[in-house]
Amino acid sequence: MTTHPDAALIVGYAAGATDLDEATLWSVEVHLETCAECRARVAGGAPADTLALLDRVATSLSVEIESGPSPARRARTWSAARRRWMVWSLLPWLSMTAGLLVTALLLETAMPALPSVVLLIAPVAPLPAVAAAWSRRHDPAWELIAGTPAAGLTMLLRRTLGVLLVAVPLLALAGLGAGAPVALTLVPCLAFTAATIALGAVIGVRRAAAGLAGAWVLAVLTPSLITEDLPVLLRPDSLGVWVLVTVAMAGLALTRADSFRRLSSTN
Amino acid sequence: MRAVSAAETAPTGYAWAVHAEELRVRAGRHLAVDGLDLALGTGVHGLLGPNGAGKTTLMRALATVVKPAGGRLTLLGHAADEHTDLRRVRRGIGYLPQQFGFYPRFTVREFVEYMAWLKEMPKAAIPDAVQRAIDRVGLAAKAGARMKTLSGGMQRRAGIAQAIVNDPSVLLLDEPTVGLDPEQRLEFRELIRDLGVDSCVLVSTHLVEDVAVACTDVVLINEGRLVFQGTPDTLAAYGHEGGAGDSPTERGYSALLRRHRAQEAVR
Incomplete structure (x- = not known):
C-alpha cells in the first residue's frame, strides 16, 4: 500500500494496455481504491480520445439532468x-x-x-x-x-x-x-x-x-x-x-x- | 456490485451458525420442541415436518422471540439464553414469521425502513439496503404502495424483504412460499440459493419439491424431535423403501416419518 505504481504502469493501465498481467492489474486496482492521488494520475494519464469521450458524456449528461424533472423531495423526517x-x-x-x-x-x-x-x-x-x-x-x-x-x-x-x-x-x-x-x-x-x-x-x-x-x-x-x-x-x-x-x-x-x-x- | 469489506470475509469464530443441544421450547403449556439436537452451517436448509411437528415453535426459538424451556441454543457463536446480550445476536438474524403482522398504513418502503431501523442498521446504510432488499424480492414497482393494498403474495415478499434487509448471517423463513405463484416461487428459489452461498438459511415449508430443488440440506422433525438431517438426495434414497408420494423426495419423506412413528410407538 505504501509504494505507488510507477508512472508508466499508470499510463498503461489508463490506456487499457493488454500486456499487463492479471496480478499487476489487481495490485494497481487495489492501490487505486485507497489512493486518491493515483486515481487523479489515472484520470490525467488517459489517452486524448478517452478524455474527449468522457467530456462528451459529461456534457450530454448535464444537459439531460438540466432538462429532466428535478428530484422529488420527500418530507420524511416528521413521518419517520x-x-x-x-x-x-x-x-x-x-x-x-x-x-x-x-x-x-x-x-x-x-x-x-x-x-x-x-x-x-x-x-x-x-x-x-x-x-x-x-x-x-x-x-x-x-x-x-x-x-x-x-x-x-x-x-x-x-x-x-x-x-x-x-x-x-x-x-x-x-x-x-x-x-x-x-x-x-x-x-x-x-x-x-x-x-x-x-x-x-x-x-x-x-x-x-x-x-x-x-x-x-x-x-x-x-x-x-x-x-x-x-x-x-x-x-x-x-x-x-x-x-x-x-x-x-x-x-x-x-x-x-x-x-x-x-x-x-x-x- | 458492492465493495466487500474485510470484516465480511473474515473467518467466523464458530463452527455452526445455529447449534441446538437438547433444546426444549414450550408453545403455551405444550412442549412443542422436545430435546432437539441440531447443527446448521452455511447453506440452505429445508425444515420439513407434519403439522404440529414444532416447526414454527422452533423457528420462534431460533429467532430469539420465545425463551427456550431447556437445553442449550447457540446462535452465531453466542449463547442465546438469558444473561447474554441478545442484541448482538439479533443484529445477525433475519426472520419472517408464519403469520406476519404489519402496520397496514405503511408503504412497502416505510415498512422495510422501519424494520431496518429496528435492526439497528447504521442510518446512512438504510436507504440503499432497503432499496436492494425490495429489488431482490421483485417489489420495486410497488415500493410506494401501502401494505394493505398489496396481494397476499406481495405482502409475503415484503416480509422476505424485511428479513433480508440487514444481510443476516442466519435467515429464518417460516412458510415463505405461501401465496406465491409458480413463477415467483422459481424466483424465490433463486433468491435463497443466492443467499445460502454465504449465510445460513432455514426455510420451513410443506412443499417437499421446493426442498428437493432449492436446499442443500434437509431437516425433518416430528413431534419436536429430529428425525433426519442430510442432503435431499439421501432423503430421496429412503424413498426406495416404499412410502406414499409422487416424487422420490416425497416418498423418502413419508417413509422416514412412518419409520419414526413406528419407533416412537415401540418406546
Whole structure:
C-alpha cells in the first residue's frame, strides 16, 4: 500500500494496455481504491480520445439532468419520527384515556359534592395505553419486532413516553379545568406508569397495568366516592411520597431491563 | 456490485451458525420442541415436518422471540439464553414469521425502513439496503404502495424483504412460499440459493419439491424431535423403501416419518 505504481504502469493501465498481467492489474486496482492521488494520475494519464469521450458524456449528461424533472423531495423526517414514537395501534387506547378524562371532568362539574373525580382517575388514566404499548395482542407486528435488537426496555420506554406525551397535556388540561393542583394530577400518574413497568418486568406489563388499576379503583377510588371524601393520598401533603415512589419504581424498572428482551405471552 | 469489506470475509469464530443441544421450547403449556439436537452451517436448509411437528415453535426459538424451556441454543457463536446480550445476536438474524403482522398504513418502503431501523442498521446504510432488499424480492414497482393494498403474495415478499434487509448471517423463513405463484416461487428459489452461498438459511415449508430443488440440506422433525438431517438426495434414497408420494423426495419423506412413528410407538 505504501509504494505507488510507477508512472508508466499508470499510463498503461489508463490506456487499457493488454500486456499487463492479471496480478499487476489487481495490485494497481487495489492501490487505486485507497489512493486518491493515483486515481487523479489515472484520470490525467488517459489517452486524448478517452478524455474527449468522457467530456462528451459529461456534457450530454448535464444537459439531460438540466432538462429532466428535478428530484422529488420527500418530507420524511416528521413521518419517520411519528412512526417510531407512536404506533398507530395505540390511538384507540389514547382516545380511551381522553374519553375517561372528559367524563371525569363532566362528572365533576355535574356533581360538585363529590371529591375531585379528575384527581381520583388521573393516576390510572394512561395505564390502558401503556399496557397496549407492550403487548402481543395489540401490536400486529409483535413477532417481527420482538426478534429485532431494538426490542427491549428502551423500546417500551420510548412507547410509554409517546403515551405520556399525549396523556400528560390532557391530564394537565383536565386538572386545570377541574381547578385541582396540576402536580397532584401528574406525579401520581407518573408513579403508576413507572410502577407498571417495574411490576411488568416480573408478571408482564398487561397484568401489571390491570392489577395496579384494579387495586387503585377498589382501594382508593370507590371508597372515596362512597364516603365523598378526598383520600389522604391525594392531598397536597402527599406529593413528596408520590415523587419518591416514582423515582424508586423507575430505578427498579431500570435494573430489570433484561426482562423485556422478549415479548412474553403474558404481555 | 458492492465493495466487500474485510470484516465480511473474515473467518467466523464458530463452527455452526445455529447449534441446538437438547433444546426444549414450550408453545403455551405444550412442549412443542422436545430435546432437539441440531447443527446448521452455511447453506440452505429445508425444515420439513407434519403439522404440529414444532416447526414454527422452533423457528420462534431460533429467532430469539420465545425463551427456550431447556437445553442449550447457540446462535452465531453466542449463547442465546438469558444473561447474554441478545442484541448482538439479533443484529445477525433475519426472520419472517408464519403469520406476519404489519402496520397496514405503511408503504412497502416505510415498512422495510422501519424494520431496518429496528435492526439497528447504521442510518446512512438504510436507504440503499432497503432499496436492494425490495429489488431482490421483485417489489420495486410497488415500493410506494401501502401494505394493505398489496396481494397476499406481495405482502409475503415484503416480509422476505424485511428479513433480508440487514444481510443476516442466519435467515429464518417460516412458510415463505405461501401465496406465491409458480413463477415467483422459481424466483424465490433463486433468491435463497443466492443467499445460502454465504449465510445460513432455514426455510420451513410443506412443499417437499421446493426442498428437493432449492436446499442443500434437509431437516425433518416430528413431534419436536429430529428425525433426519442430510442432503435431499439421501432423503430421496429412503424413498426406495416404499412410502406414499409422487416424487422420490416425497416418498423418502413419508417413509422416514412412518419409520419414526413406528419407533416412537415401540418406546
